[in-house]
Amino acid sequence: MYGLLDCNNFYASCERVFNPSLNGKPVVVLSNNDGCVIARSSEAKALGIPMGEPAYKLKDLIESNQVHVFSSNYVLYGDMSHRVMNTVASFVPDMEIYSIDEVFLLLEGFEKIDMKTLGEKIVRTVTRNTGIPVSLGIAPTKTLAKVANKFAKKHKNYKGVCIIDTDEKREKALKMTGIGDVWGIGRQYSKKLQYYNISTAWDFTQRTKSWVRHTMGVVGERIWMELRGTPCFEMEIPSAKKSICTSRSFGERLTEMAPISEAVANFAASCAEKLRHQHSLASVIMVFIHTNPFATNQPQYYNQTVIQLPVPTNDSTELIYFALNGLKSIFKEGYRYKKAGVIVSEIVHERPLQGDLFDTRDREKFNKVMRVMDNLNESFGRQKVKIAAQGFDRKWKLKNEKLSPCFTTKLDDVLVVKAEKII
């Protein structure tokens, strides 16, 4: 059996843990730049606030209902996520962290134990240890565990745990599950299936395998099998990322090269850090910038450039150098830029390194510098040491006017050392 444990309204719940006066009140959390609603407490959902709605459109609703609004605080949510996962790990050794607020559990070797009792104990303990309410679905496949999880979340009398372990329960649950609510069925597939008169997950399972294969390919066939109780998705072992992206919308529109350069340098440095973290090197770096596509009355510009690196690298200074060169080649005067980003790809493991016969860079030395920098930043707080090109102005910085404190991970005062000095 597979379990899926999912935190209820995760970001909103994190804000509540350190501010219990919010309990019972509508709470929403906004995306970066205070853009869209990305988490809602149940009270906020009841007010009809939709997921993904731009915040400015909700101004009246928020004011008239005294909705508590927060900017997203990923440092806090990341730390709370760790705490949840650690607690779960103390019960089930084989788990796959699927997202910041979800974890799959492989419930093997628990045959002698009553699943319901075990599940309720996990749910109770996580909530007691972390303050985060969670729900657990248990079923023979991951897709069915997702279905079970929705029921556990929706109906109070389940006490946070719903188990699908017989064909009767499976049929009943699937008949009550809209086709669009199935894991792996998004908007497009949902529309297509509705067209064929399939409105519930159960309807879908009643089609023949060959029909599903023909209509939705192997992707649909797997979902079909999973819903019928045959596992197609196993527990996955985390592997190194094949591409890494850092991009942000700017807090205000930027027209000058300088602040955009600073932003791009920061994005490149962030990619480099993520690469080093997973012991990888990137062979290709891509930079993009664009104006605000929603501002249809203003001149639009979108461009990107792909740069093949001479030698695969995870060195911040080198990635910044190439990223800024790329930016120079695509930046055009006369536009109000809204967003930029850096994506690194063709990622390889750091050993063995395929070098370049004519490489003149002292890679050994720069590796050491990066290591020292990472160690300092880990000990004394993020961005304590950075590359000078990352700058200090942060004109590009995000808008997050309603940020809660980093309750669990307070940083010391910032001390910046210019990179040249260390090198």
Place this chain on the structure above:
DNA sequence: TCTGGGGTCCTAGGACCC
């Protein structure tokens, strides 16, 4: 007149997830 069979790699586009 009649022209095989079995592969790989790459890319762009489309779908999905949180």
Place this chain on the structure above:
DNA sequence: TCTGGGGTCCTAGGACCC
């Protein structure tokens, strides 16, 4: 005025190989 960020997988078609 104000609309997020970061990923993965699959498929079809074209180019190429023997």
